[in-house]
Amino acid sequence: MSNVNNKKRTTVHIYGQHYTIIGAEGPAHVHKVASIVDDKMREIRQQSNSLDAKQLAVLTAVNIVDDYLKLQERVKQLENKKED
Amino acid sequence: MSNVNNKKRTTVHIYGQHYTIIGAEGPAHVHKVASIVDDKMREIRQQSNSLDAKQLAVLTAVNIVDDYLKLQERVKQLENKKED
Numbered sequence: 383m384s385n386v387n388n389k390k391r392t393t394v395h396i397y398g399q400h401y402t403i404i405g406a407e408g409p410a411h412v413h414k415v416a417s418i419v420d421d422k423m424r425e426i427r428q429q430s431n432s433l434d435a436k437q438l439a440v441l442t443a444v445n446i447v448d449d450y451l452k453l454q455e456r457v458k459q460l461e462n463k464k465e466d
Numbered sequence: 467m468s469n470v471n472n473k474k475r476t477t478v479h480i481y482g483q484h485y486t487i488i489g490a491e492g493p494a495h496v497h498k499v500a501s502i503v504d505d506k507m508r509e510i511r512q513q514s515n516s517l518d519a520k521q522l523a524v525l526t527a528v529n530i531v532d533d534y535l536k537l538q539e540r541v542k543q544l545e546n547k548k549e550d
Contacts, residue, residue, distance in 0.1 A: 423524075436520035449534060
């Protein structure tokens with residue numbers, strides 16, 4: 383998904399601001415993704431009330447990359463098992 | 467990984483600002499995660515120069531959640547194959 387140079391445009395609302403997401407994915411998928419990001423930002427804000435929106439967004443990205451790397455480990459394990 | 471209420475503290479530098487990440491993970495992992503977020507923010511900035519840091523961070527999170535959902539699909543496929 384990218385915010386430029388692609389086909390479908392979907393406008394989503396994340397943490398008080400609108401974003402137009404341009405990419406191959408349809409609106410349903412983009413709204414689901416946006417809602418996950420919005421939820422995570424609000425979850426992190428509850429843990430640290432003093433953070434501004436940029437810091438919340440960065441820490442949200444940090445949390446999601448962490449989850450991503452863990453899921454990537456799971457994929458590696460599953461792929462190795464397949465070869466057994 | 468969380469930014470409060472856990473044990474190890476690692477300070478990272480993401481897009482011009484320091485963040486102290488507190489969690490179960492050691493510094494090497496946290497630095498790796500931070501560097502992925504920083505790279506993604508710079509990559510998205512190259513596509514849309516007019517975005518501010520908060521918008522860049524939100525769109526970074528959006529991109530990573532999208533990647534995460536795709537990887538989750540891959541895990542489902544692999545888990546289904548295992549049962550064959």
